[in-house]
Amino acid sequence: MTFIRTHLMITATLAVGCLVLILLGVGQGGAAQLLASVFAGCAAISRGAAMIRDMVHGRWGVDLLAVTAIVSTIVVGEYIASLIVVLMLSGGTALEKYASGRAQAELTALLNRAPQSAHREGRGGVLADIAVREVAVGDILLIRPAEVVPVDGRLLSTAASFDESAITGESLPVELGQGDGILSGSLNGPVAVQMEATATADDSQYSRIVALVQGAASSRAPVVRLADRYAVPFTLLSLVIAGVAWLLSGDALRFAEVLVVATPCPLLIAAPVAFLGGMSRSARNGIIVKSGGTLEQLAKVATVVFDKTGTLTQGRPTLEEVRVAANSRGFPNADELLVLAASAEQYSSHVLASSVVNAALNRGLSLTHAKEAVEHATDGVSALVGDHWVVVGKRSFVSQNTGLVPEPELTGGQLAVYVGADSRYLGALIMSDPLRENAVETLASLRDLGVAHTLMVTGDALSTAEHIAGQAGISQVRAGCRPADKVTIVRGVLQRPVMMVGDGINDAPVLAAADVGVAMGAKGSTAASESAHVVIMVDDLSKVASAVRIGKDTVRIAVQSIWIGILLSLGLMLFAAAGLIPAVAGALSQELVDLATIFNALRALKWGERSSARASARVHYSPPHQLVQK
Known part of the structure; x- marks a missing residue:
């Protein structure tokens, strides 16, 4: 039942196909043709309406070829072929949606981590737990050991230690004295402290990070489907060949026979199948790619931006x-x-x-x-x-x-x-905090893959950042950056697409803002993982280069599959134009083209698997040192 609700058009097409076969079996050919033609016509009208809306906005894609194929097969009476085109169209759309569907809970981890209450100190030192949104400027708050600071404030206690890694990315705790400012989202050390609120929850640093994630996620430009780039030229070429065949033969049936073998199925299914294969291959290698569009972006990455602490470095002193x-x-x-x-x-x-x-x-x-x-x-x-x-x-x-x-x-x-x-x-x-052992090799692999530009952005001091960048082989460094600074820097990079590799809540906004955000999920926060387009599930920086390699392999195979479908279809069209392929045989032969396209696209599932396995075998996972319990 779930499949029926989720893929209603596929289910309806299969049901109509079964009814058509039953009608043909009982000798009701006219009724079968009418049913199939009406159903396919309705599908063409629905798709055509969406196609017209896209054309108004300047987007010409594979829908033009699909609608042309459906209408043509109906007009010439090839109603079985029209149902096949509708089925392939629906199946391709379902595959594409599945491959490109990404999680919508990007802010869940951020919001779950944010404290919901605060301990406000009243007259006589009496504590009262209040909702964070009720904290006013000037309130005296108690922050217990290992609690997250609810709002920005000023330290009243003599001294305290705070972990600001969620905000600044710095792994070492910050030692603060009386009167120093405290950032919301910081984690208090082992001693309870008093602070004075200097901002409400909405105006505090942590809330601004949430807003940055929301703004960056909503500003992403949609990725153009790979097949759309080939659809219009292929459609026009198909119509030209069909028109010339009709003109030279003087037979309108010749026009129909050419269009029957010019169905858009290879374009509809080649890229989604290849992308699904690439995503499956990524998952087996500990890399979660959230959409087919991300794989396409990975293949074109021109600049990689790295955070320092926990990404290029091990994240522990x-x-x-x-x-x-x-x-x-x-x-x-x-x-x-x-x-x-x-x-x-x-x-x-x-x-x-x-x-x-x-x-x-x-x-x-x-x-x-x-x-x-x-x-x-x-x-x-x-x-x-x-x-x-x-x-x-x-x-x-x-x-x-x-x-x-x-x-x-x-x-x-x-x-x-x-x-x-x-x-x-x-x-x-x-x-x-030493450089990861494979950081230099990862940067070299990225250069070999054609990534010409690398940049480090970090909240650390410039001397520390330049030292790590020099070790890793990164020439450009931006230090002392807060989350908003990182977003601005990434948006200002000219060589695009930009891939951002980070770790921690402080990187969530910039991961969402980048063309491709990659989170080191094994150590990083859930918020960073949710905001990212790619999540590295093992503590291995070399997987960043592996993700780019898989993206390039996948897109190359998808393009190859599309061209295989186009060239085979062109060959069949030329035979049909010469009158050598009847309409029914053409419809059947087109399915062979589809199978060839699918089988080639499935190579993305295994392409380079042996070499990837050998590379992975050379990487030894080292778990973090266990801290001594006090």
Whole structure:
């Protein structure tokens, strides 16, 4: 029943076809012809009305050829052929709709993540839970640990740590002090804090991101169907051949015989079948392509824009180097310094602390339980580890406890965690969010596929962005970008189509605004995945190049299939023009053309599968490090 409701025209055509066969079986040929002709005529009128509306707006497509074929077969009495054309037309439309139907819930994840209530502090410190829309400027709010900030505000507590990755894309938490601004959509750290609302929910950063997604999604230009580009020339050529055959033979039947073999079925089904095959192939490779039109855009991508954190980089800080101070006099060595730092960091909730602890554990080092430990908000941690009073954290914090701390030489994208013990500076742990292992190969593959322009847009500082871009081989960098800036940059790119590759809620607007938005869905937010046209389901950047390759393969096969159908149809038309193919035989032979077109289009399902499998086998998935529970 679901099929009947969804594909009413296909069901009706099959039903009429069965009735026609029954009528022919009982010797009611006239009634069969009348039924088929009326039904096909109604289908032609319906399609013709839509065709005229498109023509008024300057769009000439495959419908012109379809309506011409249906009307011609009715006029010459080839009513069986007219039903076949209607069936193929309906089937092609259904395939196309299925291939190009995309999810409409782009804002669901954004709205679900947004808090629905806020904790407002009244007189006497009494808390009341109110709806977010009731928050007014000046209200004092309590943000509990791990809660999302409901509105933009100003921090009233002495210090706090917020994860702003959903807004800025930066993976490291932001340390804020009293009076600093807080962005709605940020995730509070492990300590409850007070804030003063400086904007209502509608005027806050998070709501603006939702509005950006809505505006960008509604501004997309429709993709022209691939077959439409060939429909008008093929129709005109078919009419010319049929007209010449009629003129030279003096027989109107010759005109009909040519048009019978000139049905538009190869054009109607070649591209949808190829696109369905390409989408299926993509899915098997961990790439979800949401529409056939997206595959066509992928094949033509001229510029790829990358986010940095979590896209080109791994999205989590790692230890690069342990630098022991020059005046340490042999204590500690690198491993001993890391053990001291990690043993103290066990008692810190900072994301860098977890990375330090994981680095020590990954090296097989044993940590020591501290006898005492104190976390200093936004600065670091101090702990009694064995017989040593250890301090770990910012340079200013460690220098207060150890005296002068030299500033280490850092390359772009690096940061230092300073370590001291017993009032003496011992060294620094050099941290970074490293480039993905296959980022360079992915950029090289994209260049080999004809993508001439690459660009990085990120919310990070320019020095960090330029360092990562240089490693990856990207020449153009835009740093310090907020979501609105990214949308503006992508819309301003001249070399189109533009593919945007991102991760996180902050990338949702620009993914929706790009010609092709690609979300790294394995790590990214659901909002980014819903806003994107393509979702990478495995944590593998090389799939971006694979998506472009599949798009190019699919479109090439679709075009080949269309040309196979056109050339075979032209050959049959020439034979029919010479009087060598009767109308009934022509209708049957046209179905052979359809089968040849379909079988060739189905190559998109398997094209390059072996090479893709070999490439995938060389990529080893590395799950994110497990954070140590505090």
